[in-house]
Amino acid sequence: MRSTITGTARLTKTHKLSAAGLTAAAGAAALAFAVTPGHAAAETPSIAVKPVAWTTTDLGAHDNIGKQSDTAAAKAKVDAAAAKKKADAAAKAKSDKARADQQAASRSQARTPVKPAAPAAPVKKAYADNLDGWIKESLDILKSKNIPATYDGIKRNVMRESTGNPRAINDWDINAVNGVPSKGLLQIIDPTFKAYHVEGTSWDPYDPVANITASCNYAADKYGSMDNVNSAY
Numbered sequence: 547m548r549s550t551i552t553g554t555a556r557l558t559k560t561h562k563l564s565a566a567g568l569t570a571a572a573g574a575a576a577l578a579f580a581v582t583p584g585h586a587a588a589e590t591p592s593i594a595v596k597p598v599a600w601t602t603t604d605l606g607a608h609d610n611i612g613k614q615s616d617t618a619a620a621k622a623k624v625d626a627a628a629a630k631k632k633a634d635a636a637a638k639a640k641s642d643k644a645r646a647d648q649q650a651a652s653r654s655q656a657r658t659p660v661k662p663a664a665p666a667a668p669v670k671k672a673y674a675d676n677l678d679g680w681i682k683e684s685l686d687i688l689k690s691k692n693i694p695a696t697y698d699g700i701k702r703n704v705m706r707e708s709t710g711n712p713r714a715i716n717d718w719d720i721n722a723v724n725g726v727p728s729k730g731l732l733q734i735i736d737p738t739f740k741a742y743h744v745e746g747t748s749w750d751p752y753d754p755v756a757n758i759t760a761s762c763n764y765a766a767d768k769y770g771s772m773d774n775v776n777s778a779y
Contacts, residue, residue, distance in 0.1 A: 681701055687759050691744060703772055710731065715729050731757050734764070742760045765779060
């Protein structure tokens with residue numbers, strides 16, 4: 547319904563009620579349209595969302611949580627390293643003690659003394675069992691005792707006294723008459739043999755080497771050397 551109002555007019559009570567009724571009817575129609583199925587507006591209703599307000603206090607709390615997490619992780623890492631170091635030290639101490647105990651036990655064990663090896667016997671020089679060998683062996687002994695003599699001087703006197711017979715004995719000269727006959731290669735009497743015996747040789751005056759060595763010792767004392775003897779001595 548359309549009404550033209552000219553000039554200045556006043557709405558009567560009837561007019562006001564009529565206007566209010568029209569307004570209410572329009573509102574009801576709009577509401578009915580909004581909830582009627584098939585309209586796009588009904589499928590996507592508007593929902594008012596209240597925004598969340600953030601404050602600096604909230605941000606600080608979030609940072610503190612992150613820092614606390616990092617600190618806890620670092621502390622756990624340090625604690626793990628310390629525990630490992632302690633375990634390694636304990637294992638090393640245990641190993642060192644076991645090694646020390648083993649060494650102490652080894653030292654305390656009775657050891658069988660090692661018997662020293664017997665010194666090797668000196669190689670004895672071989673000499674022929676004849677006049678040549680006897681003279682050479684006697685010369686080696688004389689040399690070790692610093693008693694002068696030569697091969698030629700010994701052999702010359704041996705051949706004159708006994709012709710090289712180690713068992714020769716004189717039973718007719720004055721020594722034999724006195725009961726001390728001359729014996730052996732160089733015809734030495736028992737008292738002289740004993741007085742000039744050379745250590746390391748036999749005490750038997752008939753032994754060829756002992757006889758030559760004692761006779762040369764006597765000749766060196768009385769004549770300077772057996773080489774200086776050219777007759778009975």
